[in-house]
Amino acid sequence: MTIPGNCSHGNKLQNFAVMRIYEALGFETETLECAKRSPLSAFRHFAGNIVYSRSEASPEDVMSAERRGAFARFARRIPTRTVTEPLGELPSRYDYFSVGSDQVWNPRGIDCYRWMFLEFADKSQRIALSPSIGMSKIRSPYARTLMRGGLNGFTNLSVREDDGAAVIKDLTGRDAEVLIDPTLMIDAKTWLLLGDERLVPNKDYVLLFVLGNQSDDQKAYLEGILSEYGASLVRLSDRSREGEVDAGPAEFISLIANARHVVTDSFHAAVFSLLMGTSFTVFRRSGGSGSTMFSRLETLTRKFGAQHRIYGDESFTGFDGTVSAEEFSLALSGERQKFAAFLSKCIDGIDISSIANGVQGIN
Template sequence: MKKVAIVTLIGYYNYGNRLQNYATQEVIESLGCKTQTIVYYKQVLAEKVPLDVAIKRKVVSFFNKTNREKYHAIKIRLINTLYKDLINERHKAFKLFTQTNINETDILYDKYIFNDLHGDYNFFVTGSDQVWHPFIENKPLYFLTFAPREKRIAYAPSFGVAELPESCFEEYKKYISEIPHLSVREQSGADIIKKLTGREAAVLVDPTLMLAKEKWISVSKPAMHKPTGRYLLTYFLGKLSDDAKKLIKTISVNNNLEVVQLASFKDRKRFSADPAEFIDYVNSSDIVLTDSFHGAVFSILFEKPFIVFDRIHEGPSMITRLETLLSKFKLESRRWQNMRDKKINDLFEIDFSHVPPILEAERKKATDFLKVALSESR
């Protein structure tokens, strides 16, 4: 049996991250392989300096930041302080889900250890999260530069942006050119690769879409704080616009729906809901309002009425992956900008009858890609 190492972002706080990792594992293992996800953390060896020198360095570093960077740093520190207990509880819940469902390695702290892994695995797979985002640390790791070229496979990774900064062109061109089996998650990613290397990259659906609804339900568990009655589910990773706030209130009042806010400090009792509960929350909801890619993915899988908002956050737009998703499944009408003029009750009307054949074709496309990539004897 071939052994495959999965190299993806590791973080015990984001639903999409944990669920795509699980799905990647299950998809590859369904093809007769054994998988393991590589867990790597950068080890920081602090230089021993006097306390006053250390404080001075931190102060100088802070004042060298732009006003926006200062605001962001202060905001993050305040959030981590004010909600420390909630954040820790959520981390533990996500960690337990991972230990139960995902086969991880012991933690590796030295990137050079990766050079010793070549004989342990037949292939190394990078994806499907935003592993190729231009602002991510340890870029060479997520382009699998530590592994022999013939063992590298890119399975639906995302750049997370529609365009790369010019400063990334040369290194990305080199990294991408050295991966024989190449695919991406968004059309914009394929366009970037074409521009940099002239190569055609297959655009594959996120691995979470590769698993059937029944498979996901088998992984889910009843959410501890799920309402006993009907509810509206929100899952926003960015700020809520005034439009979103108004719509949530109007829909909930007009339809007598409780509002469940996942990943929001405003809904404290549900903040620590783990990925298994996330699945249950989506599956049991009446309607989903989200700015999240995976919020939309699971709404489609469970055929739930959903509305997608553009994410409000600092940095480049992240709408490209949602645009690819909605376009692929002919559900562009579910973006809020295309629904503003609809009556409230009409927001619940959605036709999913055309989705299954599209999903079947996309699953076959991804499966065929992986079969070819994993077919060579290693």
Template sequence: MKKLGICVCYNHKNYGSQLQSYATTAELKRRNIDFEIIRYKKKITPQLLMKYLPKLFDPVFINDRIIENYQKKIMMKFHKQLKSDNEIRSNAFDKFSQERFKNLSPVYYGYESLQEQSKKYTAVMVGSDQLWSPSGINSNFYNLMFADNNTVKISYATSFGVAQIKPKYQKIYKTFLDRLNFISVRENSGKKIVDSVSSNNAEVVVDPVLLLDDKQWLEEIPNKRLYDEPYIFAYFLGKTPEYRQAVTEFAKKKGLKIVTEPHMDSYNKADEGFGDYTPFDIGPAEFVNLIRNAEYVFTDSFHGSVFSVIYRKQFMVFNRYSDNSVSSKNSRIDSFCANYGLSERRYGGDIFAVESRIDYPSVLEKVNEHRNSSKAFLDKALECLK
């Protein structure tokens, strides 16, 4: 029996990570592909510790992992209620993960076990999300270096998370990219990276959540209205108070309530006092429904923007990072807006520009064309499993 092993962040407590992982599995089920999510845990060895030592001097890794985790732990100590609230949110993520992800491999402990067990797969595929970020590229999991030479190796909509790869990393990237049989990426900048450092070429495909249209999402996540009154959904991960002030001004002028999800990654001072409703019992399904039933959406989130388009919302997207930030991930928003004719939805200082109507027939025509070409890519890549 031919089987596909997939490497995705199915249990990462992030709306985008879980929803794109779920969309990937939903698409595979629609294709009647026999698959399972590969579960891998590292064994802590002296060799592994030595391998990761250089990361302590990498600004991307320090910003993405060490500082963020340290800040979160400190803030939880000072904000006891936030710790309790985050446990409620965490449980909502766990519930979605446990209910929605059933096709799981045994846990492979240690790299040798991963290599050996991976031989049972006809093909392995790394999913979307920022799984090729320089901060984690040495793990040899999401780059599929563990897979046997005879195993078909596929990437679907995988993201580098950055617009450029520093010269010191390019040899590492070339090594694993050259081994892949089918490469697709989520951003235009990702294609440029692959085409420049590898002998292979990459195709830009839709994020997995766009493989399903609004009707198919309704089949996967039935509609449930969480608030009876009209509302704005404001979903900000960044720390810019001016964005929240602008949304508050807009809401007052329109006579609408604001629903928001505060303190997503860690304590965020800008979230204090912002919004009329700040629920914490929101898992990925509830997140989809908050967008689905909103009058307007304001966000600095990539997937907040994507679902806004799926549900034809009047939305505005904000930059979460400054363009010169070493950890900037603005490139995915850049690609999304450029590819579908949505550049005017970028916030430029006028919050009321959100009222300019979006030409959704034109936008969704582009999305549908891209969806079809992305499915054609999967047709070719998954041919080995028939």
């Protein structure tokens, strides 16, 4: 289970990664999506729109036909089934249910707590694989109560960022393991095989993948990079804005892999920059809930010694700063071992040797 939809590059890439991880362990996989909300879930969603000032508009509504097609091409790699039967019938059809990664536990986006916390399944069937909460504090008494109950339904807990672990500790008193995003479990060469270079320019370019607003300082910094490199600018986001390339997840991979530099406020753009060895700069996202979601990037850069790539931080080393490939590889190896060890606690008798050093191949 993960967030449904075909508009977020990172969401589809982590969905594919989770599928490949379980396939490497010997499982057949399906991504499950709910057919429709229950009346109670629909009311919660409506109330959430009011409480959190959410808009009903979806990025998919404004996507170009070309971008929609690019997402559809990639989505065909992920077996997906829409659940129409009562949820109580699911436990007898599957051995395990896995939720994550992405912001599946962000109360601003949860439509059905029973679904996202796998409450329909036996406790022994529930796996929380590097989910994200996307908030540093949960203030709503209603959300706190439902999340506490959902979290305590898992024998083992993991989360994707440090703030998420702190939230779980606050709600339940339990320690959750902070794991890497599943995309980092997939070998870089495998991601390159999945890439699509149809949108890659034949000259030097800087990729700007920014989801929030940019400050004047950030805009000036970007202009400085373009001038220094004599590079063109390629724009991309999750909103299909004017002047952006119509890239899906596969094109996203290749655009990052071939860029001279990536400027981003996106978690997965930073992840793939690290995987591809592409120099990058992280902007703090402004506007909306960006400031509360930055923990995932802080956790990522801390784990891999890349704090100096955060623009505006004291350690920032400018656009020509790099991340040591040797240090990244060493840290990644340790994090992959930790990720695999967590799954060994969730699945009885599983041999994790096939994933402990990363997953290779498209399958």
